[in-house]
Amino acid sequence: MDEQTWNDVDRYIGDHLGVSDAVLDHTLSSSRAGGLPEIAVSPPQGKLLMLLASSIGARRVLEIGTLGGYSTIWLARALPSDGQLVTCEYSSEHALVARQNLDGAGVGNLVDIRIGAAIDTLPTLTAPFDFTFVDADKESNADYFRWAVQLSRPGSLIVIDNTVRGGAVTDPTATDPATQGTRALYEAVRDEPRVSATAIQTVGSKGYDGFLLARVLDV
Numbered sequence: 001m002d003e004q005t006w007n008d009v010d011r012y013i014g015d016h017l018g019v020s021d022a023v024l025d026h027t028l029s030s031s032r033a034g035g036l037p038e039i040a041v042s043p044p045q046g047k048l049l050m051l052l053a054s055s056i057g058a059r060r061v062l063e064i065g066t067l068g069g070y071s072t073i074w075l076a077r078a079l080p081s082d083g084q085l086v087t088c089e090y091s092s093e094h095a096l097v098a099r100q101n102l103d104g105a106g107v108g109n110l111v112d113i114r115i116g117a118a119i120d121t122l123p124t125l126t127a128p129f130d131f132t133f134v135d136a137d138k139e140s141n142a143d144y145f146r147w148a149v150q151l152s153r154p155g156s157l158i159v160i161d162n163t164v165r166g167g168a169v170t171d172p173t174a175t176d177p178a179t180q181g182t183r184a185l186y187e188a189v190r191d192e193p194r195v196s197a198t199a200i201q202t203v204g205s206k207g208y209d210g211f212l213l214a215r216v217l218d219v
């Protein structure tokens with residue numbers, strides 16, 4: 001199987017199951033026009049985030065890594081009208097694009113974009129969050145995971161993107177900071193008794209990667 005097949009199947013999934021609409025498409029095109037990197041979650045992945053957050057009845061969502069607000073819109077759509085989403089973004093340029101997209105999507109009133117390094121923002125946030133999506137600088141993923149646990153309640157879900165990286169995670173010659181950060185994440189999850197976790201390998205329009213899912217336990 002090659003990337004052409006993965007793209008075709010993602011398109012097939014979208015054609016049948018409804019993983020895009022004009023608002024979401026506009027978010028991607030305005031992000032591209034604004035010069036943002038094209039690294040948002042794929043449409044099927046975005047819908048998975050919405051389904052996971054809505055399945056646990058999430059009312060407060062935390063996101064680390066906003067970019068142009070594509071995953072943010074999916075997550076905000078899982079929320080009730082009095083829900084809240086806090087999303088952390090380092091780049092004020094990305095945050096500006098995201099703000100326009102979120103307002104255009106009709107969910108801007110639910111979303112608080114915190115500009116700055118997430119590691120500085122996280123200690124200022126009030127717990128608990130029901131759902132956390134981590135998708136920023138991979139070097140910091142172990143720290144973000146520990147913060148996500150700290151900001152959770154029993155039953156909260158934590159989803160972390162890009163935890164396979166084309167298989168680099170097990171390639172001994174891959175020593176780049178993002179891969180080292182990914183390995184540090186798995187060690188942090190292994191060493192955290194307050195979660196039950198798995199990771200799933202994925203293929204699709206974003207290539208071969210995966211995500212890690214952790215449920216915070218009643219301890």
Ligand code: SAH
Binds near residue numbers: 068094
């Ligand atoms: N979740 C988005 C994609 C996020 S891309 C989506 O799927 O639509 C990663 C984002 O993390 C980028 O916008 C980048 O600027 C931001 N980022 C990188 N380092 C960061 C940091 N230290 N703190 C907060 N955000 C950071």
Ligand code: DHB
Binds near residue numbers: 136
């Ligand atoms: C990159 C970051 C992501 O979050 C992603 O899903 C894909 C790629 C990157 O930095 O290249």
Ligand code: MG
Binds near residue numbers: 039040041
């Ligand atoms: Mg990602």
